[in-house]
Amino acid sequence: MNMLQGLAVASLVISGRCCFAQSDTGSTDSLLLSWNEGPSKAAITGFVQRVTKMGGNDFIPVPARIAVFDNDGTLWTEQPMYNQLAFALDRVKDMAPQHPEWNTREPFKSIVAGDLKKALSGGEQTAAELLAATHTGMTTEDFERIVQEWIASAKHPRYQRPYTECVYQPMIELLSYLRAHGFKTYIVSGGGIEFMRPWTEKVYGIPPEQVVGSRGKLRFEMRGERSVIIKLPEIDLVDDHAGKPVGIQQLIGRRPIAAFGNSDGDLEMLQWTTSGDGPRFGLIVHHTDAEREWAYDRQSHVGHLDKALDAATTRGWTVVDMKRDWKRVFPFDKP
């Protein structure tokens, strides 16, 4: 592309949104450097070309170009366990000295002892207790600080790098590519909304107000002249499965035209997105690369992908074969 085109694309990507993006896919294909040529890349660029072609039958105006992305397993790795669970476990270890009562109480006792299997054997009740102890009872601003400190220092157990580097380079490029074509990009994740917002702008170019996630109830409180919002231990929305379209409607209020996921938890979001009128796009990241990342689908309990994989065939969603379609998985991989 020439210099002027380059500048235009750069400024669009930086601003996060443009208001005049027309079909010009040729000059921005360079944003998809880590994608191999093939059916997945062709499906993406073909869709974007169709909906951005001024005067075309499938043209969609900029304000309606809403794209929603799952986070765990779609934008960053979710193996060997959800990163937010690693955060909760680290929090328990950090907080344990102030909680002598945890010495005799599960799941805390086993977490501190390093017996993860036993700690997590209690099912949903245990998970709720773990979440309440580590994610609630403080102000939203205190929690934000805690997350920022953790994300700046914690390392992924396999790659020994910050979690924010264990993100999928081709998906980061896809986010930029869509924004360069006038799309507004959102995260719609089963993960905690307050756990993601402190770092998504820096890592994905997605500001806090474009993050939808699971959330607990909140309470506003005056403390003298200051005001705070307290995180309460009751669930307000589980933004997973049928909760995803609900979260989208609550926070965005428009039906997206493109959705990107990787597991059955994304099925309803994909259905909601692709069964609207006009051109729609659905995509599933299929983890097929045990060498560079992980290979899992129907049998996995992390990122379980079964019904949504079947639905992809009948509904014409694009299935990304990580091994085949991605030149590199992580930013630190050699291309």
Next chain:
Amino acid sequence: MNMLQGLAVASLVISGRCCFAQSDTGSTDSLLLSWNEGPSKAAITGFVQRVTKMGGNDFIPVPARIAVFDNDGTLWTEQPMYNQLAFALDRVKDMAPQHPEWNTREPFKSIVAGDLKKALSGGEQTAAELLAATHTGMTTEDFERIVQEWIASAKHPRYQRPYTECVYQPMIELLSYLRAHGFKTYIVSGGGIEFMRPWTEKVYGIPPEQVVGSRGKLRFEMRGERSVIIKLPEIDLVDDHAGKPVGIQQLIGRRPIAAFGNSDGDLEMLQWTTSGDGPRFGLIVHHTDAEREWAYDRQSHVGHLDKALDAATTRGWTVVDMKRDWKRVFPFDKP
């Protein structure tokens, strides 16, 4: 301003957001045409100048420039009754032929008979029944259509014009002015989120995803190959008083730097906004103009303004005197 400046401002206003807006208040003062010179206008432009001055002590980067506006009584008229209540009453009259059981049931019986006082004498229970009957039990898309049809045809009883013309011209200009300086403008209203979203983009330049409001619970549902979201009769959030900071945190996830309201229902939003660190701005529209609009505050039950008016003095919020500060109230007024 010269042509290039003009074009730049115009494109910023159209795009709804800019990413490089610096202090240049002189060239955009023309956006505040309907404001008389005086302390209110000076407070607004002074604040915007301070936070947009590159290199200044009070400079705030564009992504943090979040401004929140109440709707009823702040952006459009809320007298003689909330416009959404007028909508609900019209709905009852429209729906009555399909509901013979309403002939003997309050508040429906009195609404159809035109006895509004009796209809609304039942308090909260009645209001909840009215809301459930007129706002729930259909899909979000059906409700959107109903609102669009009503807003296109209904007329305000005093001005005999569409409700969307009974908006405050100086506040419309203020929204544009803030956006021209890199602010992202949000509505945060006690009114129903799904009642506002169908028309706020056209009327205020505020897209659906920047509207926060009261909301009911939702349920996602597949209907054959199609998918819908159903509006349920249970309340999910009352976005008023202490619910406003909660709604802001849920949907925006950042503490705003400027808040605009007109009643005690906005008090907590103003407190949440202005007690953050760094420069903050709070403003209350005081209805002082019975001739062009209405005059009301401490004694009114619509737009009750009492505690927030006292707080304005102690906390240094700007109080707009409608009669003194506004050259015209509505777009249709002679300037």
